[in-house]
Amino acid sequence: MTVIAVLGLGEAGRIYARDLREAGYEVRGFDPYVRLMDDQVGSVGEAVGGADLILSLVGARAAESVARQALPCCREQAVYADLNTASPGLKRTLAELAAAEGVAFADVAVLAPVPRHGARTPLLAAGTGAARFAGLVATANVPVEVIPGGAGAAAARKLLRSVFMKGLAALMLECESAADAAGEREWLRGQIVGELSGDPGQLIDRLIDGSREHAARRVHEVEDAAAYLAELGRPAWVMEASRNWLASLLDEPGRP
Known part of the structure; x- marks a missing residue:
């Protein structure tokens, strides 16, 4: 045995x-x-x-x-x-x-x-x-x-997965906190479910490629979203991180 x-x-x-x-x-x-x-x-x-x-x-x-x-x-x-x-x-x-x-x-x-x-x-x-x-x-x-x-290869993959899973959890927490404060919890949940119910590969490409293509416009949109969360009295930590990421894309080589 x-x-x-x-x-x-x-x-x-x-x-x-x-x-x-x-x-x-x-x-x-x-x-x-x-x-x-x-x-x-x-x-x-x-x-x-x-x-x-x-x-x-x-x-x-x-x-x-x-x-x-x-x-x-x-x-x-x-x-x-x-x-x-x-x-x-x-x-x-x-x-x-x-x-x-x-x-x-x-x-x-x-x-x-x-x-x-x-x-x-x-x-x-x-x-x-x-x-x-x-x-x-x-x-x-x-x-x-x-x-x-x-040794270390499995741990590395686990932590890479954690970047996604724990980051996604933080985003969901921020979404629900804001939606509750705005009285729009069910509506926002429906929007999230709709986005996640399609082709996940296409969604990933759209999020990454779209962010690079429209970084400047999205910086302003995220700033407005963060300001609205401030009005609601809710945290905007994920929005702040999103703004930093989008702003960094403006400095990528080859951008006009």
Whole structure:
């Protein structure tokens, strides 16, 4: 039976521990702050000793310190998979620590909220242990895309995705805040749904190409929009960023 150690039993860690156990793995969980599993062990070393796969879900701030505790206790055939959202640089540091202990390392990026799909949440994996990681969790039907580029490559893609997803979330927050203040929430939601319901590729091209072509006019439009939000007493942080981006396009080489 494959033995998996789960370090960190927050929301995602608990879900992975549950789903992997239900899929037939022996799971050892460790968390120094909470007791959530009947068979939860009392130390990092006890969790990872003899384990085939170690999943780190302790958060980026604790990832390195936990890895330094865990890696010397891992057997050489183990795969240490870091699933924390962290910088590519930190992932490369963790890979170096693993290599020094003769342990394969997988930089794993989680591409959707884990509570939505549990252990079947889509993952990207890179690094020396990426392919082995994918093989070890295949029994649980965990969708893993192994990508080239070494440790840090999966983290880089995750953060690029975060630029879109978290930026989009900020835009939605600003839209809803303004629309509520203006009494136009349902109307604006309808406008947003209509724009997003068409061809997404065409929408992306139109937004980018149109911004470059009409940057000067759009700077003024965004300034007017920000001024209106000020009248409503609502934040215009995204509008301010939009104005800066559009204004920067006016300085691109080759513009008349």
